[in-house]
Amino acid sequence: MSGFDDAATIGEWRTDHLYVHPFRTGDGKFFTVIIEDDGNRSVEYIPPFPSRNRLKIKFTFIAERNEITKIELRKYKEYKDGWREQWSGADDPISLTHFSFQKIMSLLQLMTELGLANVTERRLAIHDGPGPIEKETVEKVKSIMALPEGHKILDEVLQSGLIQSHDIVNIGYRKAQLAIFKRLLEEPAYLDAYKVEESLTTPQEEKIWQHFFQKNPWIFGFGLDYRYLNILQAEAHIADTDLNGNDAAIVDFLMGCTNFTVLVEVKKPSAPLFVRSQNRANSWRLSKDFIDAVSQILEQKASWQIKAETNAHKNFNADAELLRQRTLDPKCILIMSSSAAFAGSEKEREIKLRTFELFRRDTRNIEIVTFDELYERASFIVSDKVSAGGHTVPTDSADYPF
Incomplete structure (x- = not known):
């Protein structure tokens, strides 16, 4: 199977997973993520062919400097005869939906928090949702950290293996989505607002x-x-x-x-x-x-x-x-x-x-x-x-x- 630069295989890779490709020289790594960019199309389509869009985000990490030195963004669209890269230029820039932009922002935050030099897995699941950490969750963690033994408590919890840092993010995301669920149920007018937020065009x-x-x-x-x-x-x-x-x-x-x-x-x-x-x-x-x-x-x-x-x-x-x-x-x-x-x-x-x-x-x-x-x-x-x-x-x- 060819690499990520081959548009013919872009549809075969799992989305919201971090793929790791070490340099042959051992001096660094490429980190690549594929995300769905389907917020800019109607969720209605004529069977049997749904049009899909995917974004490829590639990070170049240099081990000696312990930093990301380059970020590449490529966009692909699926046609009846396969995937094609959507070339961008001065007259045709890459456009992102609000949904995709949120996912990219969350991804950038994650990449700055991960110890990239110590990542040895070839593929990691990195997302349970595109949303940022909920404010309430942040405040709860801050209140624990403010205690005299706060850092010790958090370290013990994380080291125990019972909960990981991404679990905290997932709980915050799910609570935020639960609030959206409630609004969709109880506020008829929110359906239209949600359609705008998610770039949906279906009636x-x-x-x-x-x-x-x-x-x-x-x-x-x-x-x-x-x-x-x-x-x-x-x-x-x-x-x-x-x-x-x-x-x-x-x-x-x-x-x-x-x-x-x-x-x-x-x-x-x-x-x-x-x-x-x-x-x-x-x-x-x-x-x-x-x-x-x-x-x-x-x-x-x-x-x-x-x-x-x-x-x-x-x-x-x-x-x-x-x-x-x-x-x-x-x-x-x-x-x-x-x-x-x-x-x-x-x-x-x-x-x-x-x-x-x-x-x-x-x-x-x-x-x-x-x-x-x-x-x-x-x-x-x-x-x-x-x-x-x-x-x-x-x-x-x-x-x-x-």
């Missing part, structure tokens, strides 16, 4: 949420049954099209735990779970949107089962990595609606809650979760607390509702 609310979750796969955390989940492919084509090219099955997220794949479909928090009229026998009539969503993910499950079994040796993700997870009666997660769907009198609310819970408990292999529940779960991941009636309270994992 679809579902696409905005897909973008947020793609930036924050940690929210799925240990899965809804305490198995760690990571995104294998966003907007995955999980079935072949018809002969005329129609009816492609696309799931929002193809995720994976250690050994098996999981399908995730994201709808809107405003999507209704019920219609206005009540059924007989203390049950409430489910909405067409809800039934359609369940039918959709069941079809996705069936289509992916067939494709995974018949094309196991061809299922590569966007980073050109072969999926190692097996597909066996895959689990599905449907994220839809919110607590507003249960509005009404106390009796109506009770009937709706009962109907919803009975339905999802009896729906085999589909985990149906509202956005509020997912937010509570993300709160638990960050702080081991969930909110109840507007207040955060500690909880035991055994008591957690998922």
